[in-house]
Amino acid sequence: MIKTEGKVIVVTSGKGGVGKTTSSAAISAELARRGHKTVVIDFDIGLRNLDLIMGCERRVIYDFVNVIQGDANLSQALIKDKREENLYILPASQTRDKDALTKEGVEAILSALRKDFTFIVCDSPAGIEKGALMSLYFADEAIIVTNPEVSSVRDSDRIIGVLNSRSYKAEHNQEIKKHLLLTRYAPQRVKRGEMLSVEDVQEILAIPLLGIIPESTSVLNASNNGTPVTLLDIQSDAKAAYQRAVDSLLGIEQKETRNGWTNKLMDLFRSPA
Amino acid sequence: MITKTLKNLLKFKNKPSAKNAKERLQIVVSHQRLDDSQDTDFLPKLRHELVMVISKYIKIDADQVNVQLQKEGSCSVLELNIVLPSTH
Numbered sequence: 001m002i003k004t005e006g007k008v009i010v011v012t013s014g015k016g017g018v019g020k021t022t023s024s025a026a027i028s029a030e031l032a033r034r035g036h037k038t039v040v041i042d043f044d045i046g047l048r049n050l051d052l053i054m055g056c057e058r059r060v061i062y063d064f065v066n067v068i069q070g071d072a073n074l075s076q077a078l079i080k081d082k083r084e085e086n087l088y089i090l091p092a093s094q095t096r097d098k099d100a101l102t103k104e105g106v107e108a109i110l111s112a113l114r115k116d117f118t119f120i121v122c123d124s125p126a127g128i129e130k131g132a133l134m135s136l137y138f139a140d141e142a143i144i145v146t147n148p149e150v151s152s153v154r155d156s157d158r159i160i161g162v163l164n165s166r167s168y169k170a171e172h173n174q175e176i177k178k179h180l181l182l183t184r185y186a187p188q189r190v191k192r193g194e195m196l197s198v199e200d201v202q203e204i205l206a207i208p209l210l211g212i213i214p215e216s217t218s219v220l221n222a223s224n225n226g227t228p229v230t231l232l233d234i235q236s237d238a239k240a241a242y243q244r245a246v247d248s249l250l251g252i253e254q255k256e257t258r259n260g261w262t263n264k265l266m267d268l269f270r271s272p273a
Numbered sequence: 274m275i276t277k278t279l280k281n282l283l284k285f286k287n288k289p290s291a292k293n294a295k296e297r298l299q300i301v302v303s304h305q306r307l308d309d310s311q312d313t314d315f316l317p318k319l320r321h322e323l324v325m326v327i328s329k330y331i332k333i334d335a336d337q338v339n340v341q342l343q344k345e346g347s348c349s350v351l352e353l354n355i356v357l358p359s360t361h
Contacts, residue, residue: 154302157306193289200291
């Protein structure tokens with residue numbers, strides 16, 4: 001059997017605090033839960049946080065930079081998730097030296113990971129500095145995490161420009177497949193005209209929609225406990241929304257979930273069996 | 274104070290803030306994209322091609338051709354400076 005190479009997906013936004021790490025953790029965990037061997041990499045050198053969101057902060061021994069500098073090999077640095085057997089985490093370094101992230105080093109690690117994993121999810125740091133550029137440079141696909149808010153939408157547009165001009169694919173006349181993930185969405189506020197609607201944001205950014213994650217209390221609860229939203233025991237709106245986003249990422253036809261309002265409506269009309 | 278609150282309420286009624294956000298974003302994003310596309314990487318090539326074209330009609334020294342792109346606010350100026358060799 002011919003083994004195909006893994007896909008590199010960057011989770012990026014430009015702006016900080018919009019939900020990149022939350023989304024990276026939730027999407028990676030959901031991909032793994034469905035049986036796809038997945039690794040999620042923290043590119044935020046100096047300010048690592050993915051380990052906390054994934055709940056493995058006490059198991060970090062070696063990190064990304066250790067591997068680049070040859071102080072550890074990849075298998076020593078990868079942390080295997082205790083909940084999902086197909087899920088691995090590569091933590092960021094706490095070193096303040098951002099130059100530790102070299103293009104050659106990142107390329108070597110990503111090509112090694114492509115051989116072993118189906119999905120390689122790169123959690124980008126905020127900004128458009130070195131760490132962010134390195135996290136997107138080798139990407140096949142990009143998830144642009146955006147809040148329905150002016151500064152976030154503007155920064156997302158900037159990042160789309162960077163993806164289109166300063167990535168490996170762009171430099172080789174290919175295109176990175178881009179997906180919009182709208183997070184912290186409040187439909188009630190949209191209805192009142194207080195918040196940009198998904199259509200507004202799509203019209204401005206002009207990229208296909210991957211999913212809409214509603215503003216949800218379960219996100220903070222999940223991070224408090226170091227559990228990716230998609231691995232929560234309880235059902236929540238955010239968990240269901242991330243699951244639909246992963247359906248879409250995998251190209252699975254969207255079907256209304258049991259929680260969908262149309263189904264609730266349908267239930268009212270459905271005759272008892 | 275009451276009038277101020279009333280005014281705010283009226284303003285709010287006239288134009289929902291999301292609509293304002295969208296309009297402001299559309300403007301800022303279009304400028305941003307223009308800036309991105311105005312990457313000055315093409316200047317050396319433009320300069321070279323200009324020298325080629327002008328050389329067909331006038332004998333010029335390639336070193337005496339100066340091409341500059343200057344941006345001042347929303348206005349961009351492409352400045353072309355060619356020093357013709359003295360005829361003597």
